Amino acid sequence: MNTRTLGPQGPRVSALGLGCMGMSFAYGPADEDEAIATLHRALDLGVTFLDTADMYGPYSNEQLLGRALQGRRDQVFLASKFGIVFDPEHPERRGVNGRPEYVRASVEGSLQRLGTDRIDLYYQHRVDPNVPIEETIGAMADLVAQGKVRYLGLSEASAATLERAHAVHPITALQSEYSLWTRDIESNGVQETCKRLGIGFVPYSPLGRGFLTGRITAAADLQSDDFRLQTPRFQGDNLSRNLALVETVQNLAAGKGCTPAQLALAWVLAQGEHIVPIPGTKRRKYLEDNVGALAVRLDAGDLAALDDAFAPGSVAGDRYSQAGMALIGG
Template structure:
C-alpha cells in the first residue's frame, strides 16, 4: 500500500477525488443517481479525501456529497471552498469576513456535517486584505466549524501573508505535466512552510489521457472551450505532439497516460496530493490505482524534459481567468496571452 500523505495533522491516501465535474464546468451535470453512486464507490475503493466547493454546481456538489455520504462522514477527509460563491444564479467573489462566515454555515448545511476538515479561500479578493479573510477563517477554526485553512490559486507572497496570520494547511494549485507554474515559486514555498500542495487538474483537464479529449466534441457549456486557451483548436493541435513521449513512457511503466501523469505529480514531492475529477467509474478506479505506481528518478527526469513549461502552446487561462488568480506565470504565457 502506498504511504499516506499529510495535510495538517491528518493523513490521507495520496490521490484524492475532485468533485467539481459531477455538477459543473465540463458539460452538463451528471445524472444525480449516478453521481451519488460514484461518490459511494469512491469510498468503497479507498478514497478518503474529497474536495468540493461552494461554487460547484452552485452548491449542488456539496449537497450531493451530504446526501450520499452523510452516514460515512468519519471515513473521509472533507475539503470545500469559499470566496467564490453565487447569488441569484450568478458567480460572486467576496472574501469579506462576514461573507466567509455565512458561506461556511451554508456549506455545513449542504454537506450535512458539523465540521469541514479543510476550508479554502477559492480565490484572492483584491478588495479585501488576505489578513482579514484568514482572520475570519481562524475564528471558524476556533469555533470548531472548520479544522484547517487552505488557499487556492494564489502565489507565494499571498501564502506567506496568510501563513503569518494562521497556519495554512494546504495550497491548491493547478499542477500537471502540462501546467508547471507551481515550480516557479509556490512549490518551494509550500515545502518551506510545511504546507501540502493539492494539485488540481493533474490530468490536464483531460489532455493527459489516451486518447486525449477532443475539443470539437465539447458541450456548449464546457468551460474548456472558452477560458482555457490551450484547448483552442490551433493551440491544441500544436500541443498534441507532447503526448507521444508520454505514451511511450506509460507503455514502459505499464500504466495509462493518465496514471503516468498522476504518478509524476506525486513524484515531484512528498507533500503533493493530486485530486483528479471524473464522471467515469472506470477512470475513478484507474486514478486510485495511480497511487500504487512509483516512477524511477530517471523516468521523472525524462518526463520533466519532455514537458518543459515552454513547450506548452498557449497560456493556461484567458485574460479573464488570469485576472482573478495570483499564481505566478511564466514569461512565455504573457507573450502568448
C-alpha cells in the same frame, strides 16, 4: 490505500484524493446516480479525501456530497471552498469576496448543504485583492475556534500571500493547478514556500483537465457546454500543438505497462511526499484507473524524459481565459 500528511503537523489523508466538481459542473451533463456510485466506490477503495466548493453548480455539488455521504461522513476528510462569486444570469462574470462577513455566511451555507457540523479543510477559493489577507484568515481562524472548520487552506495564492496568511493562522494546504503541463509553482516561489513553511500541496487538474489521458483528440470530443472549450489550450492551433505532448505520455505509459492517466498522476506523486493530487472524475471506471497510479514507479530516466517533453514554453496557450487568469496568483 497509501496515505500522506498535509504538512508536517497536518492531517493524514489518502495519498490520492477525488475532485468532485465535474460531477455537477463545467464538464458536460451531470449523472447523479453515477456520481454517487463513484463517490461510494472511492470510499470503498480508500480514497477518502474529497474536494468540493460552494460555487460548483453553484451549490449543487455540495448538496450532492451531502446526500452521498449520509451515514458515511466520518469515513472522509472533506474539503470545501468559498470566495468565488458570480451573477447566476451571467456566470462568466466572476469576482471574489474575502470579507469577514462573507466568510461567516459562506461556511453556514456549506455546512447546511453538506449535511455536516464541520468541514475538515476550508479553503479561500481565490484571494480577494480588495481585502487584506490577514482579515480573511482572521475570520477563517474564528471558524476553527468555533469547531466549524478543522484546518485552513488557500487556493491559487502567491508565495507572498501564503507568508502573510500563515503568520495569522497555520495554513495546512495550498490548492493550485499542477500537472505536467501546468508547472507555475516551480518557478514563482510557491513550491519553495510550501516546503519551507510546512504547507501541504494539493494539485487540482493533475491530468491537465483530462487532456493528458489521451482521450481528447479534438474539440469535437467535448460537449458543447464543456468549459474547456472556452480555455486557450483546447482551442485551434494550441490544441493541435499540445496533442504532440500527449504522445510522449502515451509512449512512456505503454513502456511502463500503465495508462497515460496513471503515468501523469505518478509524475505528480513523485514530486514530493507533501503533495496529494485530487484528480476529478464523475465515473467509476476513471476513478479506478486513477487509483492504479499509486502502483506506478517512475525511474530517473522516465522523469527526465517527461521533463524534457514538457520543458518551459512547450505548452501552447494559457490555462484559463483572460478573465480566469486575472483571478489567480493573488
